[in-house]
Amino acid sequence: MSALKLAIVGGASTYTPELIDGFARLRDTLPIGELVLIDPAADRLELIAALARRIFARQGHHATVTTTTDTTTGVHDADAVLLQLRVGGQAARDKDETWPLECGCVGQETTGAGGLAKALRTVPVVLDIAERVRAANPHAWIVDFTNPVGIVTRALQSAGHKAVGLCNVAIGFQRKFATHLGVDPELVRLDHVGLNHLTWERGVTLLDTPDATTGTEVLPRLLTEHGQAIAADLHLPLPVIQRLGVVPSYYLRYFYQHDQVVKELQDKGSRAAEVAAIEKQLLELYADPALDTKPELLGQRGGAFYSEAAVQLIASLLGTDHRTTVQVVNTRNDGILPFLPDDAVIEVPATVDATGVRPLPQRPLEPLYAGLIASVTAYEHLALDAALHGGRDRVFDALLAHPLIGQIDLADHLTDRLLAHNRHHLNWA
Template sequence: MKKFNVCIVGGGSTFTLGFLKSFVRMRKEFPLQKLVLFDIDEKRQELVGKFGEILFKEQFPELEFSYTTDAKEAYEDMDFVFMQMRSGGLPMRAKDEHIPLSMNLVGQETCGAGGMAYGLRSVVDMIKAVHEIRKYAPEAWVLNYSNPAAIVAEALRREFPKDKRILNICDQPENVVRSCSRLLGCSWEDLDPVYFGLNHNGWFTHMYDRNTGEDLLPKLKKLIKENGFLPQDAEQRDPSWLDTYGMVETMMNDFPEYLPNTYDQYYLYPEYKVATSDPNFTRADEVMAGREKRVFAECKEVIEAGTLGDKFDDISDAHAEMMIEVAIAIAYNKNDRHILIVENNGAIANMQDDAMVEVVCELGANGPRPMGVGNISQFYLGLLVNQVSSEKLLVDAYYENSYQKALEAFTLNRLINDAKKARKVLDLLMEENKGMWPELR
């Protein structure tokens, strides 16, 4: 059986530990020959890398494991490159959230003004990274789940129009599916969803039982009304995520036709989200005070002990497992169904063909085959066309170095929706992102 070479870009991420453990748990389904972590932040990656050395020595000794800050060493001979880049790191994420909130605008890493600030940084770094990958690994599959995925996907579509081995993915729709399985008391693998939208802006129209064909969405609506909605891994989540999932009940009370993605709350209730946010302690601060400290404390504990001890368990990591399952579908031409970000080309019949939409696809060795959902109704179409227009204008701004296009993108965005506010927040974010954004003139 072929063994695969994998690189994780963003090796110092707090999510990398979940991947390392998942590669051990899934080594029979996805056998690895070589795993390389790559990060420009050597100090941050070193902790995760040293943890990995101990983990694999004890649990997966045949694996060739290393970590590096050199692109050639990272990418050469790779079969898959997993992209989890965070341009600007968590300190810049905090600014993306704090600055809009200081103006009574939604402060969120992927939505609204903060999401667009992050988007421009990510586009700069992602395009550079993919060019480097193609220099050293022309045939590698690039599995991108760096945020904000919709903006990154639009830029990569334009920069690499003929490259069919770049796949843009987000784990949030699958997290919602898994959370539905918790509510239904079944395995998430038994659920077969129908979904449409943009990244972080979509809806489930059906949730079929894979074994019987029954549509479980009516039952889910009833259960959510009676019991609320929790993430599948609620016990491991920070408080803000519990509130995020809790909003699903509110959204379904107001818009009961479909089951929403959790991020839809920002587009449906922006004033409420601002009013209930702490401008001095956003989700970025929560991550730095919570998950980041927990992950690096675990790394240090294992490194100091020189052994894993009880730091390896069978608790699944939904985020990592989903990405590995995507790689497996490609590697073994399984034609499994996954929710992916792809060029529309009629998947949503009444949206423009070059929109990067998020729909269920069959995925195999030749890439994704989107499953069409037909026309969508005016309410959802209006929300999506507004958002995709904002995202396309922002990518125009990147390519044209155009302040005007950036202003149009910010003005059109539903979470700003005012030209004076758009100009003010754009100017503040430009100042904070000097050297990380393209120069806008």
């Protein structure tokens, strides 16, 4: 296969060098000939592109890096398009993480009221980009890393786009479990199930070889020998994890310890402010013409291991890997979780190759998890309806349906605040 053309929408993100590092190191898996960085922030775009070229050069990678502020131009003839945009930037994120706290609710950019605000701003923009991709190359894959990934991916797939969602939670668990076990990460396979940012590891299989289909179940061993470290990493009580016998994602804290998390956030301040300070330092580092590797500070920005997951996913989808791989992705349910509608987007292991994405069958889900998944899926359906069609009533309905809210007066107050803080991003408000 000839060298590929990839485009990154949101290419001026301070996170982009993490992707570049992965593309450079894993060039045998994913042969890139041209990488296009697309972003309206022209000044930052050139800064990131210059660093990308230096990282490629250091690794002996001969791909060209180009930039544009025009999406239509940038995605022309692209084999795959990665979406990592943030409508409204860190300033909007800061609001998402702040005003819900005024009502005693979690302030977070991917769930609750803040997550809904981000979805309302993001879905119309992403769908416009996707239409441009489809017009430029209807065979191109769209890989969405833009939060809230589940809602955004559902919007893309419902509109008929060739899209799949990707999150770094699963690969993060894989890497951490592999470290605890002292094995290569490719030998660790997860029984990962749920929705984006609402998942549980119900099992961990240690394979004899990376291509093996069976292996040894080691989750009980992990919980016995490394439970304290796992619990500390998730900021969840060890006895709860031991009693459940599963490893919840970090995001389950917002549901399992909602009031405690609200107090912590009220005392600590927003993550957005912390990220903004990190980004300022990163941009200063990126401006150094001698820098030709991703700086260590980038690890504090978030999104660890996403580059490895993205490379493997794209390589499988575009056929450069020449294998059928098993990867955790966000994709259409189609009966895999029978208590959800077919068009719901779930996050589960799937076989991936040049013919597409096929989620693996799941054993029956315990009511403790199925109930919460069903509830959040209903919210996501209403959230997408609000993002597509607008209207205060639709926003209110989505908030009322969210299991972290669910009260009339609370949903009403949150609706008013959401609209007040996002009016200039919503063409219907």
